[in-house]
Amino acid sequence: MTELPGLDLGALATHLGTGPLTGELFPGGRSNLTYRVTDGTQRWVLRRPPLGHVLATAHDMAREFRV
Numbered sequence: 001m002t003e004l005p006g007l008d009l010g011a012l013a014t015h016l017g018t019g020p021l022t023g024e025l026f027p028g029g030r031s032n033l034t035y036r037v038t039d040g041t042q043r044w045v046l047r048r049p050p051l052g053h054v055l056a057t058a059h060d061m062a063r064e065f066r067v
């Protein structure tokens with residue numbers, strides 16, 4: 001499995017119930033981290049807030065999901 005900052009591919013593979021995953025970080029992002037992940041058959045795009053300290057109201061992905 002590829003090691004990516006802020007993303008545990010082993011834990012994600014367990015959660016998805018799939019085999020080994022590979023992934024890459026999309027370049028050029030400014031705020032949220034965006035990853036392309038595949039198990040060789042299926043592909044997913046995942047986003048997460050930036051690593052490190054952020055304000056509680058910044059990068060509120062739960063709010064983005066509701067909107």
